[in-house]
Amino acid sequence: MRKIAYITYVKYLWLLALLCLMACSAEDTPDDVVLHDPSAFFEPAADDMSEEAQMRREFQKRYGAYLLFNDTIQKRYIGTDVNGDTVYFVERLSLGYSIPQTAFATEAYSYDLYTNIEDKQAALEFLENHILTHVTGKLMPYSWLLCNLIHYNSGSLTSTPYAAAGQRAIVVSTGMLSRLQTEAQLQQYVARVLVAFLGQLAANNSKAFTEFFEISEGYYSVTFSASTDAAADNYSRSHGFLDRASTLWGNYSTPGQTEDLNAYATYLLNYDDEYIERVYADYPLVRQKWALFKRIITELGYVI
Numbered sequence: 001m002r003k004i005a006y007i008t009y010v011k012y013l014w015l016l017a018l019l020c021l022m023a024c025s026a027e028d029t030p031d032d033v034v035l036h037d038p039s040a041f042f043e044p045a046a047d048d049m050s051e052e053a054q055m056r057r058e059f060q061k062r063y064g065a066y067l068l069f070n071d072t073i074q075k076r077y078i079g080t081d082v083n084g085d086t087v088y089f090v091e092r093l094s095l096g097y098s099i100p101q102t103a104f105a106t107e108a109y110s111y112d113l114y115t116n117i118e119d120k121q122a123a124l125e126f127l128e129n130h131i132l133t134h135v136t137g138k139l140m141p142y143s144w145l146l147c148n149l150i151h152y153n154s155g156s157l158t159s160t161p162y163a164a165a166g167q168r169a170i171v172v173s174t175g176m177l178s179r180l181q182t183e184a185q186l187q188q189y190v191a192r193v194l195v196a197f198l199g200q201l202a203a204n205n206s207k208a209f210t211e212f213f214e215i216s217e218g219y220y221s222v223t224f225s226a227s228t229d230a231a232a233d234n235y236s237r238s239h240g241f242l243d244r245a246s247t248l249w250g251n252y253s254t255p256g257q258t259e260d261l262n263a264y265a266t267y268l269l270n271y272d273d274e275y276i277e278r279v280y281a282d283y284p285l286v287r288q289k290w291a292l293f294k295r296i297i298t299e300l301g302y303v304i
Helices: 013-023 038-042 051-063 117-134 183-204 206-215 229-238 257-270 273-279 284-300
Strands: 004-009 066-068 072-080 086-092 109-112 143-147 149-154 157-159 163-165 169-173 246-248 251-253
Touching: 038 072, 051 066, 051 117, 109 143, 117 143, 117 169, 117 183, 149 163, 149 169, 163 183, 169 183, 183 206, 183 257, 183 284, 206 257, 206 284, 229 251, 229 284, 257 284, 273 284
Parallel strands: 004 086, 066 143, 143 169
Antiparallel strands: 072 086, 109 149, 149 157, 163 169, 246 251
């Protein structure tokens, strides 16, 4: 039995085009060679008339974004190598994909995928009813991947986030839906998905938050001493941070920029202006950053 060899393509659609151009020049391109539109790999095959394919086509027409239930975008036969082994070209969805990148980065995400149409329909219903109501066309990503569970593994850091966002796609985990029994549990789940999505959205558009970051400039990830937790809280809030400062080997530390964005995203989904005005009445920088965060997120296309 011959071995199967795989070429895993993670990030660059232009690499496929380059391979095609290297293989055949404009003067002698065979009639049977077709250069595909990269978006075609995000669409169901033309002859696929399955219920899932129809769902995906309808979604693209309605929202202008592609719907995925599998992170394998394409797998095609290339030929055989010098040993006679079969070689495939495989492209997988990458949240780390970035147009300016010139090198491959380690892909830290993997997914538990749905295998039956009922689960896929429930996941789509959840996305449309609870997530897309907060997303305008301006914010709509190139594609959405719906899956049972998201795994993040980077070195010693492992987690199962509710959502993950990149320049090319947003992934939403809906595997817990079947376990929810009350409306309160559903709303809590929605909030967790939105927090993960909104926090990463902010991080992916960090340049838009330049004015936001400037308010606390010089005080990010600062280790300091304080006599009490209350004194540490006062220090953090005085410099525009929402959350209590964390402890580190007996000292305190202010949040980093990503932690700061995640904190404001979490508060946005759980508290209103009245709460911020009341709790942070003595901390004008917090109130200033709160107003900025809401304005920037809205400008990016998020519906509060």
